[in-house]
Structure formats: structure tokens, C-alpha cells
Amino acid sequence: MEQETYVIKFSIYAAVDGGLDGLARAIHVVRKAPVQFHDMAVIDSGKTKEITLRVSGKKKDIDWLAKKLEKVVEVLEVKVQAMPTEVSLMILHQ
Amino acid sequence: MHVADVLLESMEREGLLTVFGIPGSANLGLYEKIPDHKVNVILMRHEQGAAHAADAFGRVKRNVPGVAFATSGPGATNLVTGLANAYMDSAPMIAITGQVPMAVMGRDAFQETDVVGVTMPITKHSFLVRDPEHITWAIRAAKVISITNRPGPVLVDIPRDFWKVDVDFYWPSDEELLREWIPGYDPNPPKPSPDLIMKAAKIVVQAENPVILAGGGVWWSGATPEVLKLAEVLMAPIVTTLMGKNAIPADHPLYLGHAGMHGRPEANYALYNADVVIAIGTRFSDRTVGNFEEFKKGKKIIHIDIDKSEVGKNIEPDVGIVGDAREAVKMLREYIVDALNFKRDMEIPLIKKAKEFGEQAWEVLLRERGRGMKPWKVLKIVREEMPRDSIVTTGVGGHQMWAALHYPVYKPGTYLTSGGLGTMGYGFPAAIGAKAAAPDKPVLDIDGDGSFLMTSQNLATVKQYNLNVGVLIFDNGSLQLIRQWQDLFFGHRRVGENLAYLPDFVKLANSFGIEGVRPESYDEMRKAIRRVAQGEALVIDYIVDPDIMVLPMIAPGKVIAPENIILTPEQAAGIVV
Numbered sequence A: 001m002e003q004e005t006y007v008i009k010f011s012i013y014a015a016v017d018g019g020l021d022g023l024a025r026a027i028h029v030v031r032k033a034p035v036q037f038h039d040m041a042v043i044d045s046g047k048t049k050e051i052t053l054r055v056s057g058k059k060k061d062i063d064w065l066a067k068k069l070e071k072v073v074e075v076l077e078v079k080v081q082a083m084p085t086e087v088s089l090m091i092l093h094q
Numbered sequence B: 001m002h003v004a005d006v007l008l009e010s011m012e013r014e015g016l017l018t019v020f021g022i023p024g025s026a027n028l029g030l031y032e033k034i035p036d037h038k039v040n041v042i043l044m045r046h047e048q049g050a051a052h053a054a055d056a057f058g059r060v061k062r063n064v065p066g067v068a069f070a071t072s073g074p075g076a077t078n079l080v081t082g083l084a085n086a087y088m089d090s091a092p093m094i095a096i097t098g099q100v101p102m103a104v105m106g107r108d109a110f111q112e113t114d115v116v117g118v119t120m121p122i123t124k125h126s127f128l129v130r131d132p133e134h135i136t137w138a139i140r141a142a143k144v145i146s147i148t149n150r151p152g153p154v155l156v157d158i159p160r161d162f163w164k165v166d167v168d169f170y171w172p173s174d175e176e177l178l179r180e181w182i183p184g185y186d187p188n189p190p191k192p193s194p195d196l197i198m199k200a201a202k203i204v205v206q207a208e209n210p211v212i213l214a215g216g217g218v219w220w221s222g223a224t225p226e227v228l229k230l231a232e233v234l235m236a237p238i239v240t241t242l243m244g245k246n247a248i249p250a251d252h253p254l255y256l257g258h259a260g261m262h263g264r265p266e267a268n269y270a271l272y273n274a275d276v277v278i279a280i281g282t283r284f285s286d287r288t289v290g291n292f293e294e295f296k297k298g299k300k301i302i303h304i305d306i307d308k309s310e311v312g313k314n315i316e317p318d319v320g321i322v323g324d325a326r327e328a329v330k331m332l333r334e335y336i337v338d339a340l341n342f343k344r345d346m347e348i349p350l351i352k353k354a355k356e357f358g359e360q361a362w363e364v365l366l367r368e369r370g371r372g373m374k375p376w377k378v379l380k381i382v383r384e385e386m387p388r389d390s391i392v393t394t395g396v397g398g399h400q401m402w403a404a405l406h407y408p409v410y411k412p413g414t415y416l417t418s419g420g421l422g423t424m425g426y427g428f429p430a431a432i433g434a435k436a437a438a439p440d441k442p443v444l445d446i447d448g449d450g451s452f453l454m455t456s457q458n459l460a461t462v463k464q465y466n467l468n469v470g471v472l473i474f475d476n477g478s479l480q481l482i483r484q485w486q487d488l489f490f491g492h493r494r495v496g497e498n499l500a501y502l503p504d505f506v507k508l509a510n511s512f513g514i515e516g517v518r519p520e521s522y523d524e525m526r527k528a529i530r531r532v533a534q535g536e537a538l539v540i541d542y543i544v545d546p547d548i549m550v551l552p553m554i555a556p557g558k559v560i561a562p563e564n565i566i567l568t569p570e571q572a573a574g575i576v577v
């Protein structure tokens, strides 16, 4: 199956503890997923932290990772978007 | 009110009245206040035991997690195996650990460990309480998270400088808790999709040989009656995973036993030869089906699970239904009976074939072999003597597989074994936790000599609190299951399996003030088990021949096909794992 690059966006509830524990929990989930990790951006948005994660892998594994992320208690919402092929190839070749 | 009182008051309000633990400097401020509250603390002799006891307490109670207290540093790290065990078997428990003071956190203070960091991947959730005002919130959240949806362990870490801080007691409402503290968590199980249930129902009614595979989730959701009703409508057999053994009464006429690596041959035969498998509350462990791709061939899979990340994880189902097992199975049956007008009167043909296959296999398996009392005969005595609702726990190893094969469970919720993590040492503290949860029921730990040694120091706890449990030790002087793997798959090279210099288990028990016996005949064994059935604390040292291999077995990585079932050691020759 094709490896493709995806953007996974999710928010972490940060009002209680600043969100670092939730972020660490999410990273533990990503570490164990059968995907290739590219990069991650975290933006402070007051009560939440907004995370953008770029990973490559099979669609099935990416979806599974998204479901696992949704299980993290601090995680509020998870969205998966496929990257346009050109961008995705650029990342894979970097 | 002092934070310590706030914590204990919160525990009382949440019904968390039984705690297993060991004090230390980081939680002495908490212990100081215990006499003022209804919370009852049982002193274990190692924190691993405290975690296993709390896990077992939660398994028995289901809606009330067991609680473990530990101090910071080594106390907290000693909980790690127990937390991982509870996590793998989805058992609800709460660990409350003391932490070094906020002011020195992160500076390698005496007995500092970042236990929240250490346990992140092996807990359902954890909190480091950073504000003394947060205690009530954290305890409320820990309870709800541990018992709802797919249950699991939650850890709450509290800096020790908080214990004497004065705060106002504030009890958040359910709504506030969910909105302000854990908005990402939905305690309600997802609703099963009616469309998917209908799709599954249509597949099921067209199946000639459907088989139900019940996992541990059936117990957690209280789905046993629904699963039985579904089986009766379909006249289809039920097989279970190792964890599912705890969920289905073994004397139900449609029950064929547990499947898997050491599964009953009739159960593996049926599961492998099914044309449709209705898997309920199971994560399709490799120990259950052996090889995912080969297992899937030629069959349709309907997978019902409360955890959406389990559906499609190991096996891609034809229909994956996310929801609470009880609700989903009820809907499935109603669609089958009411919408599709389907009900079978006669057992599906696969049952007869599976039973015939099983009979032939058992004829070989139960041939006299080895010296001394045979495990299957001893376990038959255990079942005959222990009341139907007694609780049995196990260690991990050959004895655990013997128990799975030959100890039928009649009452759901009465069989506690470490399935996912396979933790030696689980059985004995789990028996203590189970006894605390169900003081009126006889409790027996079926253990290995190696497993028992890992947590046997808790014999003192049994005596101290009159938590009378029995221990049946399969004393074979060996890590028998390891020896068996070495004999079968690793060139007969026995390395590191010989348990030389074992203690005399009778004397060991006596030294803790507990009686011990070493039966020499089946008759003496029966008398000993009867004493446990009557509620005595008793260690039974059952001398068993280490060369009696626990069979049947399927080599790791091989699918549970009938031709892969090893009935005699000779059949394993040449298998490479």
C-alpha cells in the first residue's frame, strides 16, 4: 500500500495544567504508531493547545493513530487531512 | 480543611473505601488523617502487591475501582508492573502516590521519580495535582475515568507539601467536572450504529456456521445475558478468549471453552472453521488467533468493541461496530429476530464436529503421563469442592494454562488472571484484593512456585487482616512453561528454568502464622481444598512432575488450525518459532 503524508490536527485541553501532560501523552501514542514522523507544531490558544502533526504512512495506520489520539483524555478533536501529492513527495524526499 | 482530609473525604463520597498500600515520607501526611475517616487501609508487603490487589478488587466490583497508596520514588515505581497489568486487562483501579514537594520538583530530590511520566503509556490517565484546590476534582475524575467506557488504571500524584494545606472543600458537580476538568472525555459509551448492526445481522443470518468469540469486554459491560441470548437465537457456539473465560458460564450448553494458544481443541476447531465470527469485547490478541492473516481467510468477521481503536487494529473486520457490548449485542439479536425474522431451532452443524474433534483430542491429552497427581485431576477436585461462586485467581505459567483448560468458571466475574501482560506474581495479591472485595466468597489462588515466590511476602497481609485465601501451588521446582518452550522449540536446552533452593512452602506459610499442607493423594488434596472452600487461609503445596507438559498447545505465530494443535511433545518436533 502507498505511503502518503498526512496532517493530523488536534487540540489539547490546557486550562488545568497548561497542556504539557496531554502533549506528552499524545507523543507517547505517536511513538508507537507504525508511521513515519516528520514534524509537529504547537500553538498556544488560551484554554487549548493546537497541534499540527505531519506523518507519513498507510491510510489505515494514520486513521488508527487518529483514533488512538482521540482516546487521550486531554485531546478534544482530531482531524486528518491528506497532503497534496507534490508536497508529500517533497517531504518524503527531504 | 487539610488537603489530606479533603482527599479522604472525596474517597468516601466516591465509595473508595478500600485501599492497599505502603506508607512513606511522601504520604505520611495522608496516613496521619486516615483514623478520622472511613477509608480502610490494608498494609501490603510490596507495592506491586498493592497494585495487583487494587486491580483485582476492581475486577470483582466492576464499578468501584480498587485503590493503591504508595510513597514517591521507589514506592511509586514498584506500582509500575501492577499498573501495566491493569492497563492491559482493562481493570479499573486508582493509584494515589505521594510526590516530593512542589518547591523541589525536578531537582532530583530524595525519592523523586516522575511517576506520571513513567506511567503515561501504561495508564488510562494520570494527574499530577499542581494546586491543593484540585484534589476533589482529580479524585472525581480518576473514578469516572477508571470505570467508564473501557475501564483502566488512573494515577493521581500529589506533592507531599500539600497534605497540611488548608483549603475549602468544594465538590464539583458531574457537569462541572466534565466541562471544566475533562472536556475531552465522554463517560458515555458510543452508540452502536443501527446501519452497521443491520449489516451485521444480514451477514449473521446467512451464515451456516457462525461462532461467537467473547472477550473480557463482555464482563466489563455486563453483556453476559445478552451474549447467551444471541447464541441461543443462532444456536451457535460461544468460545472465549482467556479473559472472556471470566464472562461466560461454562455449563451453558452452547459454550465450547476458551480458544487460543492453550485453548481447548473443540473451541479452536469451532473458531477456526467458522464462516462468520461475531467477536465481542475482544482485541483479537495474537494469543487467541495465532496468526491474523491466516485466521481471517475464508471467514467474515463482525467485531463489536467499545474502543474504536481496537476495531481493525489486528484484524480488519467486515463489519466493525463501536459501542457498549451489552447494547450492541441486544440490538443485533433484536434485528436478527424481529427485523429479519430469524431463529434457528437446531444447533449449527459445526458444534457436533467440534465436539467430535475435541473428544478425540482429549483421549490423547488425558492419557496417563508423568509421575504423581495429574493437574487435570487435581483441578477437577478443585472445581468439585469450591462453591460455584468462589473466586479463583492465577499466576502465570503452566499452572495458569492448566487452570484455563480444566477449571470451568460458572459465575461471571469469578476468574481473575493476568491475560494481557502475563504477570508472574499477580495471583496471590489478586486473591487478597478479591477477598477484600467479596469477603463472603471463598478465594483460591492457583499459582506456580515461581510466580508465588514473587509476591508471597503478602502472606503476612493475609494473616494480619484475616483475608483468608487459599493458595494451591503447582510445585514443580521449575519455571515449567519456560522449560516446556525450551524443550519444544529451543533445542531442549534448559537454561535458567531450574528453581533450585525453593523454600519449603509449608514451613514458609507456617512462619507467617498460616497453615500449610502437602497432600500426597487425591483424597488428601480434596480435604485440603475443602478447607479453603470453608474459608480457611491455607497454603497447599502440590508437588507436580515438571515433565508433564501443559498441552494442547499451538506454537507461537501459528494459526489456531486443527492441524497445528500439538497434543503430544513428539508432534512439536521440528517446529521453529
Ligand SMILES: Cc1ncc(C[n+]2csc(CCOP(=O)(O)OP(=O)(O)O)c2C)c(N)n1
Residues within 6 Å of the ligand: B395, B396, B397, B398, B399, B400, B422, B423, B424, B425, B447, B448, B449, B450, B451, B452, B474, B476, B478, B479, B480, B481, B482
Ligand atoms: C514477571 C514475569 N517474569 C517472567 C515471565 C516469563 N515467564 C512466563 S511463564 C514463566 C514460568 C512461570 O513459572 P511458575 O510460576 O513456577 O509456573 P509454572 O510454569 O511452573 O506452572 C516465566 C518465567 C513472566 N511471565 N512474568
